[in-house]
Amino acid sequence: MARELASDQQHRSPGRCADSHRGGDPAGQRRLGRTPVPVPPGPEEGVSSAGSARRWCNAERLRRGFRNQSGSGSRGDYAVKRQRGIALITAILVVALATVAATAILTSANIAVHRAANLQDSERAWWYADGIESWLLTILERDIQDNQYDGLGDIWAKPVDYLPIDEGAARGQMVDLQGRFNLNNLAVPDKQAFDRQQAVFLRLLRYLEIDSFQAQGLASAIRDWIDTDTSPTGYDGGEDAEYLGFNPPYRVPNRLMESPTELLAVKGVTRELYVKLRPYVTALPQVGTPINANTAPEPVLFALAREPGPLQKTFLEERVRKPAKNIGELTGGANAVFGAGDADTTMLATSSSYFMLQAEIFVGSGRLALYSFYYRPAQGAAPYVYARSIDTE
Numbered sequence: 001m002a003r004e005l006a007s008d009q010q011h012r013s014p015g016r017c018a019d020s021h022r023g024g025d026p027a028g029q030r031r032l033g034r035t036p037v038p039v040p041p042g043p044e045e046g047v048s049s050a051g052s053a054r055r056w057c058n059a060e061r062l063r064r065g066f067r068n069q070s071g072s073g074s075r076g077d078y079a080v081k082r083q084r085g086i087a088l089i090t091a092i093l094v095v096a097l098a099t100v101a102a103t104a105i106l107t108s109a110n111i112a113v114h115r116a117a118n119l120q121d122s123e124r125a126w127w128y129a130d131g132i133e134s135w136l137l138t139i140l141e142r143d144i145q146d147n148q149y150d151g152l153g154d155i156w157a158k159p160v161d162y163l164p165i166d167e168g169a170a171r172g173q174m175v176d177l178q179g180r181f182n183l184n185n186l187a188v189p190d191k192q193a194f195d196r197q198q199a200v201f202l203r204l205l206r207y208l209e210i211d212s213f214q215a216q217g218l219a220s221a222i223r224d225w226i227d228t229d230t231s232p233t234g235y236d237g238g239e240d241a242e243y244l245g246f247n248p249p250y251r252v253p254n255r256l257m258e259s260p261t262e263l264l265a266v267k268g269v270t271r272e273l274y275v276k277l278r279p280y281v282t283a284l285p286q287v288g289t290p291i292n293a294n295t296a297p298e299p300v301l302f303a304l305a306r307e308p309g310p311l312q313k314t315f316l317e318e319r320v321r322k323p324a325k326n327i328g329e330l331t332g333g334a335n336a337v338f339g340a341g342d343a344d345t346t347m348l349a350t351s352s353s354y355f356m357l358q359a360e361i362f363v364g365s366g367r368l369a370l371y372s373f374y375y376r377p378a379q380g381a382a383p384y385v386y387a388r389s390i391d392t393e
Contacts, residue, residue: 171360
């Protein structure tokens with residue numbers, strides 16, 4: 001009776017393992033490759049064995065838990081390693097982005113520092129240029145008080161090749177613009193006066209070895225560029241109808257030239273032709289200005305004579321020491337430089353009113369090329385600057 005009661009309690013015990021009914025064959029478990037499961041106490045051991053059965057089941061569950069943990073360990077290790085790899089890539093990406101940002105900030109700061117330094121050097125160069133400009137105003141004013149003529153031996157005509165300044169240097173020279181041919185003289189309204197101006201200009205082009213046919217067309221085109229009418233000068237001239245056919249089209253200004261660089265826009269002027277003409281022409285804000293024989297370059301001086309000869313060559317060699325003091329010395333006497341058939345006396349001069357400063361200032365890493373244009377009235381009034389330009393005349 002006692003045995004039946006114990007057996008019934010064991011079958012109804014909640015602590016009895018479910019596997020105890022199917023785990024009693026150790027040999028079968030070994031065949032399946034599993035660890036033999038101990039057989040729980042049987043009912044023949046009596047009622048006292050119920051507690052032992054529950055303890056056995058708890059131990060079995062604990063053992064199975066360790067086995068499950070050991071079986072899933074490889075998957076857990078893989079997950080941990082994967083998370084570590086993602087963290088490493090993220091860290092490398094953050095460092096790379098930080099490096100790029102730092103480089104960009106440093107580059108921007110370096111550019112800003114250099115820009116500020118260049119602006120400072122440029123501003124200082126402007127102050128030096130302004131000082132040189134004012135200094136030459138006093139020189140021109142003093143020169144007119146010393147003599148009534150202008151020559152290459154005057155103090156204003158001496159170039160300065162190197163002038164040391166704080167953290168840099170300056171150089172420059174003064175040029176007599178009335179020693180050049182004034183392109184705006186071709187706009188003189190009087191026909192006879194125009195013919196005289198044109199004759200000098202054509203002789204200048206001939207001296208520069210420019211074809212006579214091309215020279216004639218250039219003179220007509222320049223006149224149409226600066227005169228006030230809309231009628232072409234001969235068949236070589238050109239007004240709006242001519243220039244509107246260009247690509248791109250544009251109109252003629254019909255006003256005086258402000259710079260010799262305008263020649264590049266005139267019909268028939270090539271860059272090679274402009275380079276030849278540039279040292280010998282100017283664009284003064286006045287029509288009919290005479291040419292100073294004391295300062296004119298050789299091509300311009302020879303263009304004033306119908307047929308240049310020994311007289312012009314001798315004067316060219318001696319004019320630095322012995323400049324002509326008045327027009328009478330150029331056209332009269334045994335040593336006259338010009339005679340009948342040469343340039344009219346209204347086209348000759350021995351003094352000037354228009355000058356140009358060519359200055360170049362170097363300060364630090366900055367450079368400034370300044371062109372200042374002076375006008376000195378003949379009546380003895382103070383000279384002044386009427387125009388400026390940067391890097392080009």
